[in-house]
Amino acid sequence: MELDFIVDKSVLIPRPETEELVSLVVNRLRDSKRQSLNVLDIGTGSGCIAVTLAKYIPQAKVWATDISEEALEIAKKNAKKHGILDRIKLIKGDLFADIKEKFDIIISNPPYIPTDDIENLEPNVKGFEPREALDGGKDGLDIVRKIIEEASIYLKPDGILMLELEYRQSKKVEKLIKNKGYKNIEIIKDFAGLNRIIKAIK
Numbered sequence: 516m517e518l519d520f521i522v523d524k525s526v527l528i529p530r531p532e533t534e535e536l537v538s539l540v541v542n543r544l545r546d547s548k549r550q551s552l553n554v555l556d557i558g559t560g561s562g563c564i565a566v567t568l569a570k571y572i573p574q575a576k577v578w579a580t581d582i583s584e585e586a587l588e589i590a591k592k593n594a595k596k597h598g599i600l601d602r603i604k605l606i607k608g609d610l611f612a613d614i615k616e617k618f619d620i621i622i623s624n625p626p627y628i629p630t631d632d633i634e635n636l637e638p639n640v641k642g643f644e645p646r647e648a649l650d651g652g653k654d655g656l657d658i659v660r661k662i663i664e665e666a667s668i669y670l671k672p673d674g675i676l677m678l679e680l681e682y683r684q685s686k687k688v689e690k691l692i693k694n695k696g697y698k699n700i701e702i703i704k705d706f707a708g709l710n711r712i713i714k715a716i717k
Contacts, residue, residue: 521592525585526561527648532705533624536679536712537564541571557623562590569599580606617671624679629655663691670717677714685710
């Protein structure tokens with residue numbers, strides 16, 4: 516499922532962990548018998564998640580939001596490059612702003628790095644990638660909390676929430692999700708054996 520993506524300083528560079536997140540969704544939904552699947556990518560950045568899902572899940576209708584106009588321009592270029600621009604609705608807004616639909620799956624690679632850890636990042640990350648796409652606040656979970664809270668409103672019954680996270684946050688995020696009433700919570704390890712993805716059903 517390796518697709519090439521256009522990137523610049525307005526978006527994160529796609530990473531293997533995010534590819535794993537997308538692969539899990541594709542493998543789960545590609546063979547679904549459902550005629551239509553509504554998918555929402557929160558904080559789409561380059562569009563790597565949204566574009567890949569639209570490319571490999573024919574029945575998916577994909578919405579992708581970002582607060583950055585520059586990021587959405589890159590996402591648009593990537594959607595056009597891979598021939599699925601007509602299957603993605605790009606929305607400028609903060610998280611769920613201007614979202615009216617209900618979704619079968621909500622997916623996000625949110626900012627999850629604690630503010631104090633930003634300065635310790637590799638120079639090629641700290642110097643090239645946008646801080647607002649990395650900085651998750653004091654404990655790294657400011658945006659994650661908002662997504663967990665609001666996603667419950669926008670998920671269909673038995674809809675799926677999937678988030679990429681920092682491996683040390685997994686137990687805390689699991690508790691946040693459980694407290695919001697989600698079920699079937701699953702923490703999934705990445706290729707390095709670290710807790711990297713959390714999945715839950717509303």
